[in-house]
Amino acid sequence: MSALHIKKGASKHSAYNLRPTFSDVMERHTLAVVVENEPGVLARVIGLFSGRGYNIESLTVAEVDHTGHRSRITIVTTGTPQVIEQIKAQLGRIVSVHEVHDLTVEGPSVERELAILKVVGQGDKRVEALRLADIFRANVVDSTLNSFIFEITGAPEKIEAFSDLMRPLGLTEVARTGVAALLRGD
Amino acid sequence: MTREMTGAKMVVQALKDQGVDTVFGYPGGAVLPIYDEIFLQNDIRHILVRHEQGAVHAAEGYARSTGKPGVVLVTSGPGATNAVTGLTDALLDSIPIIVLTGQVPTFMIGSDAFQEADTVGITRPCTKHNWLVKDTDALPGVIHEAFHVATAGRPGPVLIDIPKDVQFANGTYQPPKRSTSHYQPQVKGDLEEITELVAAMETAKRPVFYTGGGVINSGPAASQLLRELVDATGFPITSTLMGLGAYPASGPNWLGMLGMHGLYEANMAMHDCDLMIAIGSRFDDRITGRTDAFSPKSKKAHIDIDPSSINKIIRVDIPIVGDVGHVLEDILKVWKARGRKTNVEAVRGWQAQIEKWRKVNCLAYKPSEKTIKPQYALQRLEALTKDHDRYITTEVGQHQMWAAQFLNFEDPNRWMTSGGLGTMGYGFPASIGVQIAHPDALVINVAGEASWLMNMQELGTAAQFRLPVKQFILNNERLGMVRQWQELLHGSRYSHSWSEALPDFVKLAEAFGAKGILCSDPADLDDAIMEMINHDGPVLFDCLVEKHENCFPMIPSGKAHNEMLLGEAETHGVIDAAGATMV
Ligand SMILES: Cc1ncc(C[n+]2csc(CCOP(=O)(O)OP(=O)(O)O)c2C)c(N)n1
Ligand SMILES: [Mg+2]
Numbered sequence: 001m002s003a004l005h006i007k008k009g010a011s012k013h014s015a016y017n018l019r020p021t022f023s024d025v026m027e028r029h030t031l032a033v034v035v036e037n038e039p040g041v042l043a044r045v046i047g048l049f050s051g052r053g054y055n056i057e058s059l060t061v062a063e064v065d066h067t068g069h070r071s072r073i074t075i076v077t078t079g080t081p082q083v084i085e086q087i088k089a090q091l092g093r094i095v096s097v098h099e100v101h102d103l104t105v106e107g108p109s110v111e112r113e114l115a116i117l118k119v120v121g122q123g124d125k126r127v128e129a130l131r132l133a134d135i136f137r138a139n140v141v142d143s144t145l146n147s148f149i150f151e152i153t154g155a156p157e158k159i160e161a162f163s164d165l166m167r168p169l170g171l172t173e174v175a176r177t178g179v180a181a182l183l184r185g186d
Numbered sequence: 187m188t189r190e191m192t193g194a195k196m197v198v199q200a201l202k203d204q205g206v207d208t209v210f211g212y213p214g215g216a217v218l219p220i221y222d223e224i225f226l227q228n229d230i231r232h233i234l235v236r237h238e239q240g241a242v243h244a245a246e247g248y249a250r251s252t253g254k255p256g257v258v259l260v261t262s263g264p265g266a267t268n269a270v271t272g273l274t275d276a277l278l279d280s281i282p283i284i285v286l287t288g289q290v291p292t293f294m295i296g297s298d299a300f301q302e303a304d305t306v307g308i309t310r311p312c313t314k315h316n317w318l319v320k321d322t323d324a325l326p327g328v329i330h331e332a333f334h335v336a337t338a339g340r341p342g343p344v345l346i347d348i349p350k351d352v353q354f355a356n357g358t359y360q361p362p363k364r365s366t367s368h369y370q371p372q373v374k375g376d377l378e379e380i381t382e383l384v385a386a387m388e389t390a391k392r393p394v395f396y397t398g399g400g401v402i403n404s405g406p407a408a409s410q411l412l413r414e415l416v417d418a419t420g421f422p423i424t425s426t427l428m429g430l431g432a433y434p435a436s437g438p439n440w441l442g443m444l445g446m447h448g449l450y451e452a453n454m455a456m457h458d459c460d461l462m463i464a465i466g467s468r469f470d471d472r473i474t475g476r477t478d479a480f481s482p483k484s485k486k487a488h489i490d491i492d493p494s495s496i497n498k499i500i501r502v503d504i505p506i507v508g509d510v511g512h513v514l515e516d517i518l519k520v521w522k523a524r525g526r527k528t529n530v531e532a533v534r535g536w537q538a539q540i541e542k543w544r545k546v547n548c549l550a551y552k553p554s555e556k557t558i559k560p561q562y563a564l565q566r567l568e569a570l571t572k573d574h575d576r577y578i579t580t581e582v583g584q585h586q587m588w589a590a591q592f593l594n595f596e597d598p599n600r601w602m603t604s605g606g607l608g609t610m611g612y613g614f615p616a617s618i619g620v621q622i623a624h625p626d627a628l629v630i631n632v633a634g635e636a637s638w639l640m641n642m643q644e645l646g647t648a649a650q651f652r653l654p655v656k657q658f659i660l661n662n663e664r665l666g667m668v669r670q671w672q673e674l675l676h677g678s679r680y681s682h683s684w685s686e687a688l689p690d691f692v693k694l695a696e697a698f699g700a701k702g703i704l705c706s707d708p709a710d711l712d713d714a715i716m717e718m719i720n721h722d723g724p725v726l727f728d729c730l731v732e733k734h735e736n737c738f739p740m741i742p743s744g745k746a747h748n749e750m751l752l753g754e755a756e757t758h759g760v761i762d763a764a765g766a767t768m769v
Contacts, residue, residue, distance in 0.1 A: 036368075039318070040306060051311055082497065089494035095315040095335055095369050 027104070028057070028078045030111060030181045033091055034099040037063050037071040041096045045073055048094065054087050055079060058113075058156070058178035070098065076156075076179050103181050111181040115159045120147045121170030129169045136162045147172075193322040194219035194353040197286060200329040202229050203362050206257050208248060208622055209233070210241040214261025216288025216301060219353035224259075233622055233651060236643035238265050240615035242272020242343075243641070246281045247619030250602045251577055253405060255282035255336050256619065262288045263301030266347075267308065271609060274312040276343035278606025279428060280403055282336040283343035284329075285313075291351035292320050305347045314342030320349065322357030330362040339371030340492040341403055371491060375508030375516055383463065383487045383504050384520045390461035391532035392484075392539075393421040396444065396473075399428030399605065400466015400490060401510050402598045408511035409598045412465065413437065415518055419528050422540055424452035426467050428605040431595035441540065445473045446741050447587040450548035450750055451540055453739075456481050457747035458539075464488040466510045469499040470606070471768075479746035489513045548739045548752055549591055558708050560585060560660045560731040564592035564632070567658060570715050574628040577620045579603065581613040581637030584666035584737040589632040611640030617655040618647055628656070628719065635661040635728075636685050645698040648724040656718050657726045662733045663688060670736050695726035706730035743768040 035041045042061055049056050057076040064072040077087060084102070091100045103109035117138075119129045122145075129148060133140065138152035147170075152162050156179060163174055191199065197220050201209065210233045213221045224232050235241040238260045245256025260269055266287040276283045290299040306318045315335050317328050328346055336344045387393060395416060401408050409432040416423045416439050423433050424441040433440060442449035444456055456462065462484045467473070469488075474480045480500055487504035488496050496505045506513055521527075551561045578593055580586040580603040595601050602620065604612035617631035631638075638659050648655050668683040692702030701721050705714040705728070718725045740751045 040310065043307070044310060047311055082501075086494065086498055089496075089498075093340075093492065093494050098368055 024080055026078050027081060027084060028076065029084050029102055029104040030109065030179060031075045031077065031088065031091070032099075032101040032103055032181060033073040033075060033097060034064075034101075035071050035073060035094075036096040036098065037069045038096060041071065042073070044094050044096060045075075045091065048090055049077075049087075052086075052090065054083065058176075060178040060180055074179055074181050101183070103183055106183055109181050109183045111155050111179050112153055113156050113159055113177055113179050114151065114153045115163070115174055115176040116141065117150045117152070117163060117166055117171060118147060118173040119150065119166050119170045120172050122146050125169045129166060132162070132165050132169075138162060189359045190356055191359050192219065192354060192356055193325050193348065194223045196322070196325050196357065196359050197329065197348070197353070198223040198227060198230065199359055200326050200362070201257060204330065204333050205254070206230060209257045209259050210235055210244045210248070210619065211259030212238050212241060212261065212265060214263075214265050214288065214301070216262035216290060216350050217259060217265075217286075217353075219350065220259060220286070220288070220348075231622075232259075233618070234647065235615065235618075236646045237641065238268035239271050239611065240618070240641050240644045240647065242269050242276065242283065242285065243609075243612050243615035244619035244622070244644075244647075245283050246272065246276055246279075246612075247579060247602050247616030248623045249281050249283060249619075250402075250616075251599050251620040252623045253599060255284055255333060255341075258283065258285040260285065260287055261301065262290055262305065263303045266303055266305040269345075270308060270312060271607075273309055273343045273345065275604055275607040275609045275612060277312050277314065279604065280341050280399060281343065282341035284332050284336055285343060285345040287345060287347045288353070289318065289347045289349040292349045293351065295349065305345070309345050312343070313345045316345040316347065318347045318349075319352055322352050322355040325352065325357065326360045330360075331365060331367055333362075334365040334367065335369055338365070338369065340400075372507055373491070373509035373512045375489065375506040375513035377516065377520070379504055379506045380513065380516050381520055383506065384517060384524060386461050386485055386487065386504065387419065387421075387463070387521065388524070388527040389529055390421075391529055392455075392459045392536045393419070393461040393463065393533065394441075394455045394459040395421055395423035395463050395465060396425075396456060396467055397423060397429045397432055397465045398426040398467025400468075401429055401432040402466075404466065404491075404510035406598060408466075408509075408514060409433070411511060411514035411518060415514060415521075418518075418526065419521075420533055420537070421463075421528075422455055422537065424448070424455065426470070426473055426605070427590055427603060429467065430590060430601045431598045434596040435594035436596060443590050445470075446475070446743075447591065447737055447739065448741075449591070450546050450739050450752065451543035453741065453747040453750055454543045455540055459484045462486045464490075464502070465514070466490060468495045471499070474499060475741045475749075476744055476746045481747070546752065548750075550753055551735070554732065555708060557732045558706065558711060558729060560588050560662065560735055561592055562708060563660060563711060563729050563731060564588050566711050566715060567630070567632075568593050570712065571628060571630065571719065574719070575624070575626065576600065577602070577617075577624060577627050577629045579613040579616040579620060579629070579631045581631070581633040582608045582610045582667075583634040583637055584662070584670065584735070585632055585634045585660040587667075587737045588660070593632075610634075610637035612637075614638060614641050614655075614657060615644050615647075617657070618644055618651075618653055621653040621655050622651070629654075630656040630658050633657055633659045634666060635659050635663065635688060635691075636665045639689075642694070645695070645700060645724065645726070649699045652723065654721070654723050654725075657724070658718070659691065659726070659728055660731050661688070661691070661728050662731050662735070664733055666735075667737070669734075673736070674742065691726050691728035695724075698724075700724040700726055702726045702728065704728045704730070
């Protein structure tokens with residue numbers, strides 16, 4: 001499936017659903033957008049979202065195929081079903097976009113995000129932070145006498161939960177990568 | 187044949203190989219190497235405009251009247267930024283344009299060099315695609331691909347930014363070949379969907395075709411197929427502003443234009459139909475009015491080459507992604523194969539209902555013997571020019587809507603107006619582009635005095651190239667459309683909607699070596715129009731018209747199709763608070 005080239009029958013099935021039932025319920029969708037890796041391509045995608053007033057919850061991008069010049073942008077967005085359909089169709093119009101996949105529709109998919117968190121504290125709080133990190137399988141990647149940096153990977157909800165727990169224990173900074181996602185199976 | 191040459195030479199060579207015969211442009215430091223190559227050849231004609239915005243609109247006029255892409259060449263910085271309005275105009279109206287801009291040399295990019303602007307950044311949202319070419323060897327491939335992207339699928343403007351060192355450097359030229367890029371939009375519609383539409387057509391009691399600029403963009407064959415389908419089924423047809431001429435105004439099933447200033451019968455048919463067949467039209471807000479009251483009883487089919495147009499504004503039941511021409515061909519095939527069925531009886535009743543609406547005579551206006559009514563001026567223009575090989579462009583405002591209502595278009599590509607962006611200043615340069623493409627045709631720009639002044643410098647271009655374009659200015663000494671809205675929405679407080687300090691248009695024409703004609707008496711109008719037609723050269727026709735005429739019918743913003751205002755309606759307070767916030 002290439003940009004604007006919609007597979008036969010795609011108007012009824014697949015990522016492009018041209019016969020949706022519209023509701024006003026906000027949905028969260030994870031989109032995988034395969035693009036030509038060329039200067040400005042990210043600006044095109046981001047400009048589409050800002051220009052048309054769509055939400056971006058998270059966005060990650062990196063080259064995934066060096067010889068084929070392909071990058072993969074994973075976007076988590078929210079909107080009504082009609083808006084989600086528009087987002088996909090508008091992405092498909094961008095000339096540098098090769099493929100648009102709605103992993104939420106085409107799923108099931110696996111979503112992972114990496115975060116590093118700095119927790120500053122001493123005494124009991126420090127011990128408790130380490131104990132919780134163990135439960136969440138977060139690694140200590142740096143430590144001083146009164147701080148840790150934890151590294152954690154997982155679904156965004158797991159990272160939320162972990163940072164919620166760390167907050168009273170001295171969380172001072174978080175850096176998150178945003179979601180990377182793949183469809184399950186072959 | 188591949189050859190070594192400079193980037194500048196490649197530009198000219200690639201344009202030639204793409205069949206370009208005309209470039210509209212304006213030189214400057216960053217494009218001098220390309221201008222040098224233009225100087226050294228005779229195959230491509232360069233039309234020197236007087237402002238880069240004019241170049242893009244001229245290219246649009248050229249493109250829309252020929253079906254070929256228009257080409258523009260401008261310098262970096264201000265040259266490029268002056269092209270932005272034209273690019274946006276072409277994007278909204280899906281016009282294929284290739285704009286070549288010069289750029290500061292690659293090693294100076296990012297240094298705030300003289301006449302440096304982030305052209306690809308600025309034009310990213312107002313082009314279909316754009317490129318900054320940093321390597322001379324890549325240049326020919328990009329130019330050829332640019333022509334492919336501009337014309338394939340839903341057409342649109344593209345821009346190529348070429349740094350000066352890339353123009354000077356040598357590289358290997360590659361001639362065009364069939365595009366192998368991944369950008370290959372789907373042109374064939376899904377047969378299952380098409381069959382579903384045909385089945386709906388067979389039983390529909392109150393069908394209507396609602397067509398748009400996509401039919402014209404698809405090419406003359408699409409208009410031909412549309413005519414065949416409409417006349418074979420007997421279904422009524424209406425069109426958007428952009429689609430006029432795809433079906434002939436003299437055709438038996440023609441309803442006239444629809445929308446905000448569309449005809450009563452067209453809008454009523456849209457509101458009451460039970461099957462709406464949208465073809466290359468996009469449910470623009472000027473068409474739908476209030477969306478939650480839009481054609482409530484109909485099943486809707488939508489044929490469009492751009493999947494993002496489908497369900498964007500109005501949810502449809504039968505979506506068909508594909509090129510209008512290809513899809514119409516398949517619809518006709520399937521419909522014929524299934525026995526050419528329609529619900530004849532019911533459709534006849536529907537036609538009778540439409541006849542009743544027609545009798546409302548929604549374009550009626552109060553005639554006058556003392557002043558020229560703008561509608562009358564256009565009726566006379568129509569009568570006196572309809573047998574000519576005629577092309578019409580317009581500016582934006584009341585005159586534009588009256589032109590759409592009172593001029594009849596029998597063929598596609600004869601009507602160029604700024605629909606999506608509503609760009610005042612479009613019509614004059616567009617008329618220049620049309621005249622360049624059709625030197626012997628009668629090209630008329632129906633203008634308002636305010637719009638016309640926005641690109642009046644192009645009178646120099648018309649004079650230089652001896653282009654006999656006729657500027658038919660309906661001069662109401664008002665920003666008429668603004669004044670009308672202020673009357674309807676803002677208690678007749680006419681804030682800055684006067685055209686003060688207008689020039690003497692006759693003297694202005696003469697100052698440029700063109701002909702000026704002034705007409706203010708309805709009795710003189712026919713003679714004056716004939717004088718305009720018969721003059722072999724550019725004419726500025728200053729037609730002094732009624733100053734406070736309103737353009738009707740009108741669907742006020744925030745209202746539904748069946749809530750139109752007709753001519754003499756009481757207009758105060760017709761737009762409620764919610765409507766007033768809309769444009
Ligand atoms: C570039 C631009 N600026 C402003 C407007 C808003 N506008 C729409 S119609 C209009 C008045 C046009 O006046 P004129 O050309 O005299 O036409 P009339 O309506 O009087 O026929 C204006 C200011 C516009 N469409 N384009
Ligand atoms: Mg005016």
